[in-house]
Amino acid sequence: MLYFEDYAVGQRAAFGSYHVTREEIIEFASKYDPQPFHLSDEGAAGTHFGKLSASGWHTGAMCMAMLVENMNNVKHASLGSPGLDELLWKKPVHAGDTLRVETEIVEKRRSKSRPELGLTKNRIQVFNQNDELVMQSINVGLVLVREPNAPIED
Amino acid sequence: MLYFEDYAVGQRAAFGSYHVTREEIIEFASKYDPQPFHLSDEGAAGTHFGKLSASGWHTGAMCMAMLVENMNNVKHASLGSPGLDELLWKKPVHAGDTLRVETEIVEKRRSKSRPELGLTKNRIQVFNQNDELVMQSINVGLVLVREPNAPIED
Numbered sequence: 001m002l003y004f005e006d007y008a009v010g011q012r013a014a015f016g017s018y019h020v021t022r023e024e025i026i027e028f029a030s031k032y033d034p035q036p037f038h039l040s041d042e043g044a045a046g047t048h049f050g051k052l053s054a055s056g057w058h059t060g061a062m063c064m065a066m067l068v069e070n071m072n073n074v075k076h077a078s079l080g081s082p083g084l085d086e087l088l089w090k091k092p093v094h095a096g097d098t099l100r101v102e103t104e105i106v107e108k109r110r111s112k113s114r115p116e117l118g119l120t121k122n123r124i125q126v127f128n129q130n131d132e133l134v135m136q137s138i139n140v141g142l143v144l145v146r147e148p149n150a151p152i153e154d
Numbered sequence: 155m156l157y158f159e160d161y162a163v164g165q166r167a168a169f170g171s172y173h174v175t176r177e178e179i180i181e182f183a184s185k186y187d188p189q190p191f192h193l194s195d196e197g198a199a200g201t202h203f204g205k206l207s208a209s210g211w212h213t214g215a216m217c218m219a220m221l222v223e224n225m226n227n228v229k230h231a232s233l234g235s236p237g238l239d240e241l242l243w244k245k246p247v248h249a250g251d252t253l254r255v256e257t258e259i260v261e262k263r264r265s266k267s268r269p270e271l272g273l274t275k276n277r278i279q280v281f282n283q284n285d286e287l288v289m290q291s292i293n294v295g296l297v298l299v300r301e302p303n304a305p306i307e308d
Contacts, residue, residue, distance in 0.1 A: 032215035034222055035234075048233065056235065057218050061186035061211045068188055079202065080191075081210065083242035089235070 002076040003146035004108070004118030012104045016066030020054060022095035028058040053092035059099075059135050060087065063126050066101045077144035085121065085138035091128070098129045106138070116148035156230040157300035158262070158272030166258045170220030174208060176249035182212040207246035213253075213289050214241065217280050220255045231298035239275065239292035245282070252283045260292065270302035 029038035033055035036043025041051045054062075071078070093099065107121035120143055126135040183192035187209035190197025195205045208216075225232070247253070261275035274297055280289040 028215075032219045034219075037234075055215075055218070056237075057211065057215045060214065061182075061209075064209070064211050065186045065188075080189075081243070083210075083240065084238070086237065086239060087241055088237035 002074060002143075004077070004110070004120070004143040005146050007105055007108055007118075007120055007143065009105050009108055012102065013070070014100065014102045015070045016099065016101040018062045018066055018099040020062070020093055020095060020097045020099065022052065025052060025054045025058065025093075025095055028061070029055050033057055049092045052095055054094075056087075056089040056135070059089065059093050059126065060137075062099055063101060063124065063135060063137075066099070067103075067124070070101070077146075079117070079142040079144065081139055081141050083140055085140060087135070087137040089135055091132050091134045093128065093134050097134075099126050099134065101126055110145065110152040112152060115152060116145050118143045118145050156228060156297075158231070158264070158274070158297040159300050161259055161262055161272075161274055161297065163259050163262055166256065167224070168254070168256045169224045170253065170255040172216045172220055172253040174216065174247055174249060174251045174253065176206065179206060179208045179212065179247075179249055182215070183209045187211055203246045206249055208248075210241075210243040210289070213243065213247050213280065214291075216253055217255060217278065217289060217291075220253070221257075221278070224255070231300075233271070233296040233298065235293055235295050237294055239294060241289070241291040243289055245286050245288045247282065247288050251288075253280050253288065255280055264299065264306040266306060269306060270299050272297045272299050 026039060037047050037049040037053055038055045044051050044053060102125045104123045105120055106123050109119055111117040120141045122139045124137045124139050125133055128134050180193060191201045191203040191207055192209045198205050198207060256279045258277045259274055260277050263273055265271040265273060274295040276293045278291045278293050279287055282288050
Protein backbone atom coordinates (compact mmCIF):
# COMPACT_ATOMS: atom_id res chain seq x y z
CA MET A 1 0.00 0.00 0.00
CA LEU A 2 1.39 3.38 -1.01
CA TYR A 3 1.16 6.17 1.59
CA PHE A 4 2.07 9.86 1.55
CA GLU A 5 5.67 9.04 2.50
CA ASP A 6 6.05 6.96 -0.68
CA TYR A 7 5.47 9.89 -3.04
CA ALA A 8 8.29 12.26 -3.99
CA VAL A 9 8.34 15.53 -5.87
CA GLY A 10 9.63 14.84 -9.37
CA GLN A 11 8.14 11.33 -9.64
CA ARG A 12 6.74 10.85 -13.11
CA ALA A 13 4.48 8.32 -14.82
CA ALA A 14 3.11 7.79 -18.33
CA PHE A 15 0.13 5.59 -19.16
CA GLY A 16 -3.21 5.25 -20.90
CA SER A 17 -4.56 4.92 -24.42
CA TYR A 18 -8.04 6.30 -25.05
CA HIS A 19 -9.44 6.22 -28.56
CA VAL A 20 -11.90 9.05 -29.15
CA THR A 21 -14.85 8.30 -31.42
CA ARG A 22 -17.22 10.66 -33.20
CA GLU A 23 -20.17 8.89 -31.57
CA GLU A 24 -18.82 9.41 -28.06
CA ILE A 25 -18.00 13.11 -28.68
CA ILE A 26 -21.55 13.75 -29.88
CA GLU A 27 -23.19 11.64 -27.16
CA PHE A 28 -21.33 13.46 -24.35
CA ALA A 29 -21.88 16.91 -25.85
CA SER A 30 -25.57 16.29 -26.52
CA LYS A 31 -26.07 15.67 -22.84
CA TYR A 32 -23.64 18.09 -21.18
CA ASP A 33 -22.21 20.65 -23.60
CA PRO A 34 -24.45 21.08 -26.66
CA GLN A 35 -22.53 23.90 -28.34
CA PRO A 36 -22.42 23.64 -32.18
CA PHE A 37 -18.65 22.87 -32.41
CA HIS A 38 -19.13 19.87 -30.11
CA LEU A 39 -22.04 18.45 -32.13
CA SER A 40 -21.00 18.43 -35.81
CA ASP A 41 -18.28 19.35 -38.30
CA GLU A 42 -20.66 21.89 -39.81
CA GLY A 43 -21.10 23.61 -36.45
CA ALA A 44 -17.31 23.75 -35.96
CA ALA A 45 -16.45 25.07 -39.43
CA GLY A 46 -15.46 28.73 -39.21
CA THR A 47 -14.62 28.48 -35.50
CA HIS A 48 -11.11 27.94 -34.14
CA PHE A 49 -12.08 24.28 -33.62
CA GLY A 50 -12.23 23.74 -37.40
CA LYS A 51 -14.05 20.43 -37.13
CA LEU A 52 -16.05 18.46 -34.58
CA SER A 53 -14.20 18.68 -31.24
CA ALA A 54 -14.79 17.10 -27.85
CA SER A 55 -16.17 19.17 -24.97
CA GLY A 56 -13.39 20.13 -22.58
CA TRP A 57 -15.36 18.40 -19.83
CA HIS A 58 -15.38 15.27 -21.95
CA THR A 59 -11.59 15.46 -22.31
CA GLY A 60 -11.36 15.82 -18.54
CA ALA A 61 -13.60 12.79 -18.08
CA MET A 62 -11.54 10.70 -20.53
CA CYS A 63 -8.39 11.73 -18.66
CA MET A 64 -10.02 10.65 -15.39
CA ALA A 65 -10.83 7.26 -16.92
CA MET A 66 -7.12 6.78 -17.68
CA LEU A 67 -6.10 7.99 -14.20
CA VAL A 68 -8.51 5.58 -12.48
CA GLU A 69 -7.40 2.67 -14.66
CA ASN A 70 -3.80 3.43 -13.68
CA MET A 71 -4.67 3.84 -9.96
CA ASN A 72 -6.26 0.41 -10.00
CA ASN A 73 -2.87 -1.10 -10.80
CA VAL A 74 -1.41 0.06 -7.48
CA LYS A 75 -2.86 -0.08 -3.95
CA HIS A 76 -2.72 3.39 -2.45
CA ALA A 77 -4.10 5.26 0.57
CA SER A 78 -5.69 8.03 -1.49
CA LEU A 79 -8.73 9.86 -0.12
CA GLY A 80 -9.68 11.55 -3.37
CA SER A 81 -9.29 15.11 -4.57
CA PRO A 82 -10.64 18.40 -3.22
CA GLY A 83 -10.08 20.02 -6.60
CA LEU A 84 -7.72 21.33 -9.26
CA ASP A 85 -5.41 24.34 -9.10
CA GLU A 86 -5.76 24.94 -12.85
CA LEU A 87 -7.25 23.28 -15.89
CA LEU A 88 -6.10 24.33 -19.35
CA TRP A 89 -7.55 23.19 -22.66
CA LYS A 90 -4.60 23.69 -25.01
CA LYS A 91 -5.77 22.15 -28.29
CA PRO A 92 -8.99 20.66 -29.66
CA VAL A 93 -9.60 16.90 -29.33
CA HIS A 94 -11.00 15.40 -32.52
CA ALA A 95 -12.71 12.15 -33.51
CA GLY A 96 -10.06 9.55 -34.27
CA ASP A 97 -7.55 10.93 -31.74
CA THR A 98 -5.89 8.59 -29.26
CA LEU A 99 -5.11 10.22 -25.92
CA ARG A 100 -2.48 9.33 -23.31
CA VAL A 101 -1.42 10.77 -19.96
CA GLU A 102 1.82 11.94 -18.34
CA THR A 103 1.95 12.90 -14.66
CA GLU A 104 4.53 14.48 -12.38
CA ILE A 105 4.31 15.22 -8.65
CA VAL A 106 5.16 18.91 -8.33
CA GLU A 107 4.48 19.51 -4.62
CA LYS A 108 3.76 17.58 -1.42
CA ARG A 109 3.15 18.66 2.17
CA ARG A 110 1.65 17.34 5.39
CA SER A 111 -1.56 18.87 6.65
CA LYS A 112 -0.82 20.94 9.78
CA SER A 113 -4.40 20.71 11.07
CA ARG A 114 -4.78 17.00 10.31
CA PRO A 115 -1.35 15.34 10.67
CA GLU A 116 -2.74 12.01 9.44
CA LEU A 117 -3.24 13.58 6.00
CA GLY A 118 -0.86 14.66 3.29
CA LEU A 119 -1.53 16.82 0.25
CA THR A 120 0.05 16.17 -3.14
CA LYS A 121 -0.08 18.23 -6.30
CA ASN A 122 0.20 16.38 -9.57
CA ARG A 123 0.68 18.00 -12.94
CA ILE A 124 -1.48 15.98 -15.34
CA GLN A 125 -0.83 16.32 -19.07
CA VAL A 126 -2.95 14.75 -21.81
CA PHE A 127 -1.33 14.29 -25.24
CA ASN A 128 -2.78 13.16 -28.54
CA GLN A 129 -1.23 10.69 -30.98
CA ASN A 130 0.92 13.48 -32.46
CA ASP A 131 2.38 14.24 -29.01
CA GLU A 132 0.53 17.54 -28.93
CA LEU A 133 -0.49 18.69 -25.45
CA VAL A 134 -4.30 18.92 -25.46
CA MET A 135 -5.04 19.39 -21.73
CA GLN A 136 -3.10 20.20 -18.59
CA SER A 137 -4.19 20.37 -14.99
CA ILE A 138 -2.71 20.57 -11.50
CA ASN A 139 -4.64 18.01 -9.45
CA VAL A 140 -4.68 18.26 -5.68
CA GLY A 141 -4.77 14.90 -3.89
CA LEU A 142 -5.28 13.85 -0.29
CA VAL A 143 -3.27 10.83 0.84
CA LEU A 144 -3.08 9.08 4.22
CA VAL A 145 0.20 9.37 6.11
CA ARG A 146 1.73 6.03 7.16
CA GLU A 147 3.25 7.44 10.38
CA PRO A 148 0.98 10.26 11.54
CA ASN A 149 3.00 10.75 14.73
CA ALA A 150 6.16 11.61 12.80
CA PRO A 151 7.06 15.31 13.02
CA ILE A 152 5.92 17.64 10.23
CA GLU A 153 9.07 18.83 8.52
CA ASP A 154 8.07 21.87 6.51
CA MET B 155 -25.42 40.54 -29.34
CA LEU B 156 -23.36 40.88 -26.16
CA TYR B 157 -19.69 41.84 -26.59
CA PHE B 158 -16.80 42.26 -24.15
CA GLU B 159 -17.83 45.87 -23.46
CA ASP B 160 -21.22 44.67 -22.21
CA TYR B 161 -19.79 42.67 -19.31
CA ALA B 162 -18.90 44.32 -16.00
CA VAL B 163 -17.08 43.08 -12.93
CA GLY B 164 -19.68 42.34 -10.27
CA GLN B 165 -22.42 41.26 -12.69
CA ARG B 166 -24.23 38.27 -11.23
CA ALA B 167 -26.67 35.68 -12.52
CA ALA B 168 -28.54 32.71 -11.06
CA PHE B 169 -30.13 29.96 -13.11
CA GLY B 170 -30.51 26.24 -13.72
CA SER B 171 -32.22 23.26 -12.15
CA TYR B 172 -30.59 19.87 -12.69
CA HIS B 173 -32.07 16.83 -11.00
CA VAL B 174 -29.41 14.20 -10.29
CA THR B 175 -30.49 10.57 -10.56
CA ARG B 176 -28.85 7.42 -9.23
CA GLU B 177 -28.89 5.96 -12.74
CA GLU B 178 -27.03 8.91 -14.24
CA ILE B 179 -24.39 8.96 -11.44
CA ILE B 180 -23.65 5.27 -12.00
CA GLU B 181 -23.72 5.51 -15.80
CA PHE B 182 -21.24 8.43 -15.87
CA ALA B 183 -18.93 6.87 -13.28
CA SER B 184 -18.95 3.46 -14.93
CA LYS B 185 -17.56 5.05 -18.06
CA TYR B 186 -15.26 7.77 -16.72
CA ASP B 187 -14.61 7.46 -12.99
CA PRO B 188 -15.25 3.91 -11.74
CA GLN B 189 -14.14 4.39 -8.15
CA PRO B 190 -16.25 2.47 -5.58
CA PHE B 191 -17.86 5.58 -3.98
CA HIS B 192 -19.16 6.67 -7.42
CA LEU B 193 -20.69 3.25 -8.18
CA SER B 194 -22.74 2.17 -5.15
CA ASP B 195 -23.80 3.07 -1.61
CA GLU B 196 -21.87 0.04 -0.38
CA GLY B 197 -18.67 1.31 -2.00
CA ALA B 198 -19.17 4.75 -0.42
CA ALA B 199 -19.95 3.51 3.11
CA GLY B 200 -16.97 4.15 5.38
CA THR B 201 -15.57 6.87 3.10
CA HIS B 202 -16.14 10.59 3.61
CA PHE B 203 -18.75 10.36 0.82
CA GLY B 204 -21.02 8.27 3.07
CA LYS B 205 -23.26 7.17 0.24
CA LEU B 206 -23.23 7.00 -3.57
CA SER B 207 -21.82 10.32 -4.85
CA ALA B 208 -21.35 11.77 -8.31
CA SER B 209 -17.88 11.95 -9.87
CA GLY B 210 -16.51 15.49 -9.65
CA TRP B 211 -16.20 15.44 -13.44
CA HIS B 212 -19.87 14.56 -13.65
CA THR B 213 -20.73 17.54 -11.44
CA GLY B 214 -18.62 19.71 -13.74
CA ALA B 215 -20.46 18.33 -16.77
CA MET B 216 -23.88 18.93 -15.18
CA CYS B 217 -22.80 22.50 -14.37
CA MET B 218 -21.73 22.97 -18.00
CA ALA B 219 -25.16 21.76 -19.16
CA MET B 220 -26.78 24.51 -17.07
CA LEU B 221 -24.26 27.13 -18.32
CA VAL B 222 -24.92 26.23 -21.97
CA GLU B 223 -28.69 26.27 -21.47
CA ASN B 224 -28.36 29.74 -19.97
CA MET B 225 -25.99 30.95 -22.74
CA ASN B 226 -28.56 29.90 -25.32
CA ASN B 227 -30.98 32.45 -23.89
CA VAL B 228 -28.69 35.36 -24.85
CA LYS B 229 -26.76 36.05 -28.08
CA HIS B 230 -23.14 36.66 -27.18
CA ALA B 231 -19.78 36.94 -28.94
CA SER B 232 -18.10 34.27 -26.83
CA LEU B 233 -15.21 32.27 -28.30
CA GLY B 234 -15.18 29.59 -25.62
CA SER B 235 -12.85 28.96 -22.74
CA PRO B 236 -9.11 28.26 -22.56
CA GLY B 237 -9.53 26.80 -19.09
CA LEU B 238 -10.27 27.25 -15.42
CA ASP B 239 -8.17 29.02 -12.79
CA GLU B 240 -9.42 26.68 -10.05
CA LEU B 241 -11.99 23.96 -9.58
CA LEU B 242 -13.04 22.98 -6.07
CA TRP B 243 -15.30 20.10 -5.11
CA LYS B 244 -16.67 21.29 -1.77
CA LYS B 245 -19.33 18.69 -0.90
CA PRO B 246 -20.54 15.37 -2.33
CA VAL B 247 -23.40 15.36 -4.86
CA HIS B 248 -25.93 12.62 -4.14
CA ALA B 249 -28.75 10.93 -6.03
CA GLY B 250 -31.92 12.97 -5.59
CA ASP B 251 -30.08 16.31 -5.36
CA THR B 252 -31.21 19.24 -7.51
CA LEU B 253 -28.37 21.53 -8.56
CA ARG B 254 -28.44 25.22 -9.54
CA VAL B 255 -25.81 27.77 -10.57
CA GLU B 256 -24.77 31.26 -9.46
CA THR B 257 -22.18 33.24 -11.43
CA GLU B 258 -20.30 36.50 -10.88
CA ILE B 259 -17.81 38.24 -13.16
CA VAL B 260 -14.74 38.79 -10.99
CA GLU B 261 -12.25 40.14 -13.57
CA LYS B 262 -12.15 41.41 -17.16
CA ARG B 263 -9.35 42.72 -19.37
CA ARG B 264 -8.54 43.29 -23.02
CA SER B 265 -5.90 41.14 -24.63
CA LYS B 266 -2.78 43.22 -25.31
CA SER B 267 -1.53 40.94 -28.08
CA ARG B 268 -4.95 40.54 -29.73
CA PRO B 269 -6.94 43.76 -29.17
CA GLU B 270 -10.04 42.24 -30.80
CA LEU B 271 -10.29 39.85 -27.84
CA GLY B 272 -11.26 40.29 -24.24
CA LEU B 273 -10.79 37.94 -21.33
CA THR B 274 -13.34 37.51 -18.57
CA LYS B 275 -13.13 35.52 -15.35
CA ASN B 276 -16.37 34.19 -13.95
CA ARG B 277 -16.76 32.66 -10.53
CA ILE B 278 -19.15 29.73 -11.00
CA GLN B 279 -20.83 28.26 -7.94
CA VAL B 280 -23.02 25.15 -7.92
CA PHE B 281 -25.44 24.73 -5.01
CA ASN B 282 -27.71 21.84 -4.04
CA GLN B 283 -31.36 22.06 -2.91
CA ASN B 284 -30.18 22.83 0.65
CA ASP B 285 -28.19 25.84 -0.61
CA GLU B 286 -24.96 24.05 0.18
CA LEU B 287 -22.05 24.95 -2.11
CA VAL B 288 -20.99 21.71 -3.85
CA MET B 289 -18.60 23.03 -6.53
CA GLN B 290 -16.84 26.28 -7.31
CA SER B 291 -14.66 27.26 -10.25
CA ILE B 292 -13.13 30.34 -11.82
CA ASN B 293 -13.85 30.04 -15.54
CA VAL B 294 -11.77 31.99 -18.03
CA GLY B 295 -13.71 33.16 -21.08
CA LEU B 296 -12.72 34.75 -24.39
CA VAL B 297 -15.15 37.31 -25.77
CA LEU B 298 -15.00 39.43 -28.93
CA VAL B 299 -14.56 43.16 -28.47
CA ARG B 300 -17.19 45.29 -30.22
CA GLU B 301 -14.76 48.17 -30.94
CA PRO B 302 -11.30 46.64 -31.32
CA ASN B 303 -9.78 50.02 -32.26
CA ALA B 304 -10.72 51.56 -28.91
CA PRO B 305 -7.70 52.10 -26.65
CA ILE B 306 -6.87 49.46 -24.04
CA GLU B 307 -7.40 51.14 -20.69
CA ASP B 308 -5.61 48.97 -18.15
